Amino acid sequence: MTGFVGRSRELDALAELLESARLVTITGTAGVGKTRVALRAAADNGGRFADGVCVTELGGLRDLDLVPHTVAATLGLPEQDARSEAGAVIDYLSDRQLLLVLDTCEHVIGGCAPLVAALLREAPGVTVLATSRQPLDMPGEHVFPLLPLPVPEPGTAVGDGDAVELFAQRAAAAVPGFTVTDENRCDVIQLCRRLDGIPLAIELAAVQLRATPLRALSGRLEHRFLMLTGGVSVALPHQQTLRAAVQWSYDLCSPAERVLWARLSVFAGSFTIPAAEDVCAGGILDHSDVLAALIGLVDNSVVLRPEEPEGDEEPRYRLLDTISEFGAEQLADSGEQAPTRHRHIAYFLGLAEDFARHDKDGDQLARFRALRGEHPNLRAALRYALGPPGTAEDDGRLAARLASALRPYWEISGLLREGRLWLDRILPHLAAPAAERAWLLLTRGVLAIFQGELHEATADLEASIALAEEHGGELACALGYTYLCLAFVFSGRHSEAAVAGAAAEERLDAAGHLSGLVSLDIHLGYLYLLTGSADKAIDRCAQGLRRLDDGERWARSYLQVITALALYLQGNIEAGSTAARDSLRLKNEVGDITGIAYCLEMLAILAAAQQRYKRTASLLGAADTLWERMGERFGGTAAMEGFHQQAERAARDALGSKRYEKLFRDGAGRELSMTVDLATSDTDKPPPVSQRSLTKREREIAALVCEGLTNGQIARRLVISRRTVDTHVASIYAKLGVSSRVQLATWLGQPSGSAPAE
């Protein structure tokens, strides 16, 4: 977001290291610029890795066990089977060429080291670039200590890329028109020297120029350091220098800003304004004053200005980790930690319950995205709610409420392994039979179903129903039967499924629970389909669709894909394709990878029925790429496998193996958005480039890419930021469905600008 200064020598050295080393750890004191340098090095060198770069931010994470989950999420791996999370990551990366950036490891070294060790062993094409205050301390690690920016000698000219340049940039942002001149150079150098050239310290000092002239600023800083060193002019360790600079910023804040700074430290990762208002108001800080204090902190570079949000999403603010740590210390000292954490839990519990309650209401997608963006905070709230042993939270009730309220979230986000991990952690706290325990078991049972662990699922659901019946949890009981029905359907225990379904229906009707009823429509629709009553399946799904309002996507997409399969079995191929395409569109909007894979398979099967074998082959290829991320096709359930085999055989026979394989590979290699476009628009050929609306700027940049310019060179040529170029190039790749410069050149080189032959 801000200009990048210097570091060319470090970047050259890193580029060389990354050619050969498998693990490079950039170490250094807080605020020295590890993250910035790592991201820059990744951008510069990522092109050498066929599968690109994956940046995993571990700063907000406090949980060693969740390191693999966090990496998996940035790789886009669904958590939908029963493998261990680390196992899934390693499987996926084992034959890939990728640069994995693990940013901010120092809090979770114990979680990073085993994962990295396994990657070094089992994923020969993966290189890890870590940043950490301490080395990971493992064999094969190349430690790259990052020093502060150089500070020029007082008498000398200002060089390129040093601390003075950084100060000048930040000062000009704070006070438009500020420049380093012959008159003020000495003061600037002295100030940078005092701050040891630590970029974060320099940034914090530079914004103070708004209120204080340079000469006075420099004098006050000098005075502060002399007080710290007992009046002698000696150097402090970098850590203490930074701390002094942070403390100085803190002292210059208004009382309201200070309180807010401390309280904001309970957020993990980023936060929205409404969250800050709800969680941080109280005592001297009124709800209506939070915003003004937040703006004050942004002005002082304490809180990072948010990036431009997409659409009507809330802007998200963030604290650098060092700044947040300082705030956390203040919060602990003020004795306000517990009440602030409680407000944090209450706020996110509210969001979760709201999502669960309204999960069949309008703009489900927007609310889902908002919740998904809060993932680090949901984790933090769960951790706070579980509390350390001996505290009031130790009974697990609050954590149980939160983890259970998140049931639709775990399900829709596909974070099944992580959801189960939390449930497994919370359950032992709730040993006594109680309604909360029934909800927890229900939730764990539901997640187990979708992971294909049907024994565990059935046991949890039956236990949950028994508890709920005894402790008056009528709704938990009704939902227990609803999902027990599904567990039986997947287990092939069809008559038991029908019995559980009837028990569920009676209770859901009595409770008038709409989303439960829709779920049951899905489960029974699938049961009818599998037991050969396609017409009953279609009716049941139609009933479910009638219950839904327009904004709902999740349940609708299931009802439609079951309808598609039922129509196919009835020989109604056209209508089946329409339903499957509708379903795919919704699955794609929600980002449900498993659902997308099912729909692609379904469309491939339907295409085979229409004898469109080329389409069958490429759709099966596209689905295969997705299954690869998930482990096993259809999660190992046999119901669809027969149809799949049949479609594949038909296409192979008609096309010949060689041609089939080629089309399959083409489908597999295509960008997902392109696949979805082709599949939902019912065409087989990508539209010609000319119709794929590159903007004027994108066409200009694409041409430069083809001339062989790097993104950095393009940025300089067009006088725009490197970041903007990166974004444009990503957008061009996505629109054209290509993934390399060579492919792009091929595209643009087509004489008529049309697609290469299929």
Ligand SMILES: Nc1ncnc2c1ncn2[C@@H]1O[C@H](COP(=O)(O)OP(=O)(O)O)[C@@H](O)[C@H]1O
């Ligand atoms: N080379 C640089 N050019 C511009 N700003 C920098 C540079 N290095 C660090 N910064 C700024 O200094 C602050 C701390 O940098 P960061 O990379 O987060 O440090 P670390 O990861 O070592 O704690 C950030 O606000 C960052 O933007």
Ligand SMILES: [Mg+2]
């Ligand atoms: Mg960092």
